[in-house]
Amino acid sequence: xxxxxxxxxxYDEIDTNSQLQVGLGATPxxxxxxxDFGVDYKKSxxxxxxxxxxxxxxxxxxGAMRLSSGYNTENVTGGISFGMNSLSVGLVYSSTRLxxxxxxxxxxxxxxxxxxxxx
Amino acid sequence: MNxxxxxxxxxxxxxxxxxxxxxxxxxxxxxxAKETLAQGRSEKIWKAYKKKIELTESKxxxxxxxxxxxGGVATLGGIYGYYNSQDPFARxxxxxxxxxxxxxxxxxxxxxxxGDDQRSFYNIIxxxxxxxxxxxxxxxxxxxxxxxxxxxxxxxxxxxxxxALAIINGINASKESNQDVRTVLYFLGGINLLAxxxxxx
Numbered sequence: 001x002x003x004x005x006x007x008x009x010x011y012d013e014i015d016t017n018s019q020l021q022v023g024l025g026a027t028p029x030x031x032x033x034x035x036d037f038g039v040d041y042k043k044s045x046x047x048x049x050x051x052x053x054x055x056x057x058x059x060x061x062x063g064a065m066r067l068s069s070g071y072n073t074e075n076v077t078g079g080i081s082f083g084m085n086s087l088s089v090g091l092v093y094s095s096t097r098l099x100x101x102x103x104x105x106x107x108x109x110x111x112x113x114x115x116x117x118x119x
Numbered sequence: 120m121n122x123x124x125x126x127x128x129x130x131x132x133x134x135x136x137x138x139x140x141x142x143x144x145x146x147x148x149x150x151x152a153k154e155t156l157a158q159g160r161s162e163k164i165w166k167a168y169k170k171k172i173e174l175t176e177s178k179x180x181x182x183x184x185x186x187x188x189x190g191g192v193a194t195l196g197g198i199y200g201y202y203n204s205q206d207p208f209a210r211x212x213x214x215x216x217x218x219x220x221x222x223x224x225x226x227x228x229x230x231x232x233x234g235d236d237q238r239s240f241y242n243i244i245x246x247x248x249x250x251x252x253x254x255x256x257x258x259x260x261x262x263x264x265x266x267x268x269x270x271x272x273x274x275x276x277x278x279x280x281x282x283a284l285a286i287i288n289g290i291n292a293s294k295e296s297n298q299d300v301r302t303v304l305y306f307l308g309g310i311n312l313l314a315x316x317x318x319x320x
Contacts, residue, residue, distance in 0.1 A: 008298060033185060063185030064193060064223035082193040084222045089212045091200075113212040119310065 002042070019044055033062035066090075073097075081114070088116040161253040168259060172241045176234060183231025190223030274318045281315035284308075 002019045010016065025038035040055040052073050059068040064084050070077040074097050081090025096108045197216030204210050233239075240262055244255050288308035295301040 008302075032181060063182070063187070063189030063227060064219060065189035080196075082189065082216055082219045082223070084219045084226065087215060087219060089216045089219060113206075113209045115212050115215065 015044060033060055035060050079114075081116075083116070083118075086118045088114075088118070090114045090116075158251075158253060161251070161256045164256045165252045165259070168241070169245070172238060176238060179230050179234045179238070183227045183229070186223045186227025186230060188227075190220045190225075190227055193217070193220030193223060195220075278315045278318035281311045281318065285311035285315055 002021045003016055004018055007016045019042060021040065021042045023038060023040045025036060027034060027036050029035040036059045038057045040057070041053055042055060043053050054072065056071040057069065059066060064082050066079075066081045066083065068077075068079050068081070075094065077092060077094045079090050079092035081088055081092075083089075090113070092112055092114055094108075094110045094112070096110075098106045098108055100106055193216050197213045197218075197220055200213035200216065201210055204213060244250065244258060250258075285308045288304050288311060292301050292304035292308055295304055
């Protein structure tokens, strides 16, 4: 379950209702690197049908490198990142469908660099 | 009559010495059997350990190679990105990618050619020809016990350190007036508490 507990501030734009979230993952290959697949089911007030609630993901880890990709009816992502010890950096591509008139589809496509520090 | 007694005593002495010899031989062969069994067991244990080390070495070769190749990709990608990007943040990220890449190559080379301390320990013991397998197993037992004790101590130190961090973050959070800072401090306290618990059990 997501969003369990108390809310200190309420914003109209942010949905703070409790949401069910279930995930399933598998590692079909482990040898020269590791291949992982996973799917998350996350029901929120914005999702219309079951397919919208499914988030598919895959990752191939090879030494310090991670190749990852994700798919949802609203969003597609793909990225490469490198990490050693606590530091990680990466390059991520993301394409998100923007809400608009029915029939006309527009996407927000972004490529961004990321920096991470693991505590 | 005297001759008959002498003959009887002589026969008795021969019988006794035969029984004694048989007992001695039996006891000696029992000892030998026990020794052979112990030697066989030691050889089995040492062979199993040798197999385990060879498997670890093969895994370390794969891992080391993976880190060296991915480190090379990160370094080359970082250099290309750094000289083809105008954005200061992106350039910083590419510079870190280069450092990570070189670090990964070094780590990979270390893992491939040197590996962990168990590999060094095995090589030292295996290459000391004067040692019997029983002696090797005895040293191995002592080494593994010492390693276990070291690990237990290390876990205790980590549990105490994270526990202290959880307490200090919790105290700071309870006295903090700013709501956002308090949330962050409670979050840090919670993470450290979880880390401490993971090292305790």
